[in-house]
Amino acid sequence: MTYVEDELNSQPECWIRAAAEASRYRDALPAPGERVAIVGCGTSYFMAQAIAALREEAGQGETDAFAASEFPHGRTYDRVLALTRSGTTTEVLELLRELRGRTRTTAITADPHTPVMTAADELVVLDFADERSVVQTRFATTAVTLLRAHLGLHTDEVVADARTALAAGLPQQLVACTQFTFLGRGWTVGLANEAGLKMREASLSWTEAYPAMEYRHGPISITTHGTATWMLGEAPEGLAQQVGATGGLWIEGGLDPLAELVRAQRLAVAVAAYRDLDPDRPRHLTRSVILAP
Numbered sequence: 001m002t003y004v005e006d007e008l009n010s011q012p013e014c015w016i017r018a019a020a021e022a023s024r025y026r027d028a029l030p031a032p033g034e035r036v037a038i039v040g041c042g043t044s045y046f047m048a049q050a051i052a053a054l055r056e057e058a059g060q061g062e063t064d065a066f067a068a069s070e071f072p073h074g075r076t077y078d079r080v081l082a083l084t085r086s087g088t089t090t091e092v093l094e095l096l097r098e099l100r101g102r103t104r105t106t107a108i109t110a111d112p113h114t115p116v117m118t119a120a121d122e123l124v125v126l127d128f129a130d131e132r133s134v135v136q137t138r139f140a141t142t143a144v145t146l147l148r149a150h151l152g153l154h155t156d157e158v159v160a161d162a163r164t165a166l167a168a169g170l171p172q173q174l175v176a177c178t179q180f181t182f183l184g185r186g187w188t189v190g191l192a193n194e195a196g197l198k199m200r201e202a203s204l205s206w207t208e209a210y211p212a213m214e215y216r217h218g219p220i221s222i223t224t225h226g227t228a229t230w231m232l233g234e235a236p237e238g239l240a241q242q243v244g245a246t247g248g249l250w251i252e253g254g255l256d257p258l259a260e261l262v263r264a265q266r267l268a269v270a271v272a273a274y275r276d277l278d279p280d281r282p283r284h285l286t287r288s289v290i291l292a293p
Contacts, residue, residue, distance in 0.1 A: 022149035049190030087114025161259035
């Protein structure tokens with residue numbers, strides 16, 4: 001078993017622990033009414049998109065998501081929340097240092113022995129969700145679970161759905177597809193972006209991701225036999241039928257969207273195996289991007 005397989009299979013237990021510990025970090029996480037920016041790079045950026053949309057949908061306050069390198073310094077926030085598994089990502093560390101003394105910052109990380117521990121004002125350490133794999137799985141979803149619990153949105157059914165996502169088989173015709181599109185709505189747009197990234201990283205697949213209503217505005221033109229369109233969350237009316245008419249394979253996400261992301265992680269590993277690739281050694285990637293001065 002690869003590192004990434006072992007780590008993605010441990011997600012239900014990680015989610016249970018994160019939900020149980022959410023109250024411990026209440027003061028370090030965004031309070032209701034705060035104007036918040038959530039930042040990250042790669043997977044963490046897509047998780048930031050999901051969390052920001054969840055927080056706004058919950059009526060907790062205006063929340064934006066940015067790639068750390070694209071943070072708008074002309075805007076004012078009550079708090080900046082940074083997601084960084086490694087605690088060493090250059091863009092995140094530079095941003096936290098620039099914000100010190102003028103904006104309250106919190107970092108969620110997996111490693112308590114990294115520079116982020118002194119770069120942020122407040123810290124949340126999910127060391128039990130740390131990973132050996134370059135390809136992120138459990139840290140990302142555990143961070144989302146922590147924030148969902150903090151917002152009062154986590155339930156036992158989410159964990160049950162994750163177990164289902166790990167136990168249920170993947171259709172063989174899905175593994176053999178040559179192109180994959182992931183769709184989301186609201187908070188699941190970020191999850192769709194992340195599902196696409198997992199497929200690119202682990203299996204070198206041609207993948208795209210869009211807000212579901214945008215799929216009709218051009219992207220559906222590429223859908224044909226041998227392509228798959230996967231909906232994370234509730235689909236817009238009529239879209240499944242439109243995709244079916246193209247000859248493409250439609251995958252309806254019937255589980256909690258975070259559990260559907262677990263299914264997409266499994267697909268990425270399965271496609272890698274089908275193509276005789278090692279998902280623990282993705283091409284051109286390292287566990288953390290650390291730029292030379």
